[in-house]
Amino acid sequence: MTRFVGHGRAEVTPEAELTSVDDHLAGIRALLPPPDPIELRLADALGLVLAEDIVSEVEVPSFANSAMDGYAVVAADVVEATVEEPVTLTVVGEVMAGASQPPKVTSGRCVSIMTGAPIPPGADAVVPVETTSGGGDHVSVHRAVAPGTHVRAPGEDLAPGQPLVAAGRRLGPADVGLLAVAGVTRVTCITTPRVVIISTGDELVPAGDRPGPGQIRDANGPMLGAMVRAAGALPFSAGIVRDERRALLYAFDTNLGHADLFVCTGGASAGARDLIPDVIDALGEVTTAKVAMKPGMPQIRGRVADTPVIGLPGNPVSAFVSFEVFVRPAIRHLQGRRDVQRPTVLARAAEPLTAPPAKRGYVRVQLSHDDDGWLAEPTGHQGSHVISSIARADGLAVVPEDRTELGVGEQVQVQLLAD
Ligand code: AMP
Numbered sequence: 098m099t100r101f102v103g104h105g106r107a108e109v110t111p112e113a114e115l116t117s118v119d120d121h122l123a124g125i126r127a128l129l130p131p132p133d134p135i136e137l138r139l140a141d142a143l144g145l146v147l148a149e150d151i152v153s154e155v156e157v158p159s160f161a162n163s164a165m166d167g168y169a170v171v172a173a174d175v176v177e178a179t180v181e182e183p184v185t186l187t188v189v190g191e192v193m194a195g196a197s198q199p200p201k202v203t204s205g206r207c208v209s210i211m212t213g214a215p216i217p218p219g220a221d222a223v224v225p226v227e228t229t230s231g232g233g234d235h236v237s238v239h240r241a242v243a244p245g246t247h248v249r250a251p252g253e254d255l256a257p258g259q260p261l262v263a264a265g266r267r268l269g270p271a272d273v274g275l276l277a278v279a280g281v282t283r284v285t286c287i288t289t290p291r292v293v294i295i296s297t298g299d300e301l302v303p304a305g306d307r308p309g310p311g312q313i314r315d316a317n318g319p320m321l322g323a324m325v326r327a328a329g330a331l332p333f334s335a336g337i338v339r340d341e342r343r344a345l346l347y348a349f350d351t352n353l354g355h356a357d358l359f360v361c362t363g364g365a366s367a368g369a370r371d372l373i374p375d376v377i378d379a380l381g382e383v384t385t386a387k388v389a390m391k392p393g394m395p396q397i398r399g400r401v402a403d404t405p406v407i408g409l410p411g412n413p414v415s416a417f418v419s420f421e422v423f424v425r426p427a428i429r430h431l432q433g434r435r436d437v438q439r440p441t442v443l444a445r446a447a448e449p450l451t452a453p454p455a456k457r458g459y460v461r462v463q464l465s466h467d468d469d470g471w472l473a474e475p476t477g478h479q480g481s482h483v484i485s486s487i488a489r490a491d492g493l494a495v496v497p498e499d500r501t502e503l504g505v506g507e508q509v510q511v512q513l514l515a516d
Pocket residue numbers: 296297298300301313314315316317318362363364365366368409410411412413
């Protein structure tokens with residue numbers, strides 16, 4: 098295991114000591130166990146990720162039915178119908194949605210029909226009630242219809258063999274509707290990952306307490322819990338733990354049982370009280386990395402008894418950005434999602450966007466739209482302790498490692514903070 102120690106040199110961190118964002122992410126990915134699918138009722142699957150491709154076994158609609166309330170006719174009977182010279186037909190019956198044996202239609206006759214009702218044998222079109230007059234025993238049709246008009250054809254929505262929902266997709270309400278229509282009542286999904294969160298630091302007090310001298314409120318616990326929930330996973334907040342080796346060992350040990358992923362913040366850097374790497378090392382395996390990013394350089398990954406552990410820096414902005422860059426993709430992998438990254442947009446920089454040499458900069462930006470596309474404007478002070486800079490952000494503008502500044506008007510990729 099490596100520790101962050103000083104070397105009495107001019108440069109804080111030489112480039113050679115940096116780990117790339119992608120390498121740290123790949124290291125985290127390698128710690129994650131394969132997903133464990135379970136079969137459950139469709140009604141319980143909303144928000145879970147499908148573990149299998151689902152293909153339709155049925156045809157929908159399964160029978161020709163009416164798209165309008167009106168009259169089922171033989172289209173050829175009404176080709177000449179106009180408002181001035183309507184065609185009058187004899188009404189020989191009525192067919193409601195759900196009817197199993199609709200009356201037959203022959204030339205010169207029609208059947209009153211409701212939306213969703215089966216098209217009677219012999220009929221090939223539906224005249225909407227609005228373009229007729231009369232009713233009862235006879236009806237006058239004022240407008241011609243072509244064969245097939247207002248008829249929902251069998252299989253027009255779904256055909257057997259048609260893909261419905263692909264593995265890796267998080268089921269939304271529309272997917273539930275689609276699967277229900279196709280008669281799929283049980284699905285194989287990946288269970289919601291449970292993510293344990295602890296905040297470490299002697300200076301921290303719960304947000305509901307008044308901080309004493311030198312103390313601050315725990316921002317990361319509530320924020321990361323909310324981020325886990327927003328990512329569709331189950332947060333389990335294990336509270337604040339002091340910078341004491343025994344307290345940390347106890348907190349890890351007692352909470353690992355609840356966790357598919359363990360996330361801690363603070364104690365990751367070069368301070369005398371930064372004990373997290375030692376603690377993880379004592380219980381399992383750990384890698385510390387100076388990741389080539391700003392904010393968020395000191396990062397930890399490890400594993401304790403098969404549970405992956407991600408250690409984030411304590412500064413709230415660093416914790417927030419690190420969550421977006423490392424924890425959210427890890428959660429999405431555990432959820433079985435194929436789309437592990439959030440969407441990005443290409444924007445123009447409204448102000449210069451800066452990053453240190455050889456590091457990837459994540460600048461909190463607000464997005465607006467004009468005739469030339471998206472415009473990205475930094476949300477004020479970008480210090481990694483300035484939590485107000487994230488609360489106002491729509492996205493993280495990415496300044497690549499080989500650039501220290503993107504000028505006004507230059508194109509920049511912005512990782513959105515919403516899906
Ligand atoms: P550390 O990573 O422990 O060196 O902490 C870096 C900075 O983040 C220090 O200013 C801490 O006081 C602050 N910090 C650490 N944890 C939290 C937290 N949970 N909420 C708010 N600030 C924190």
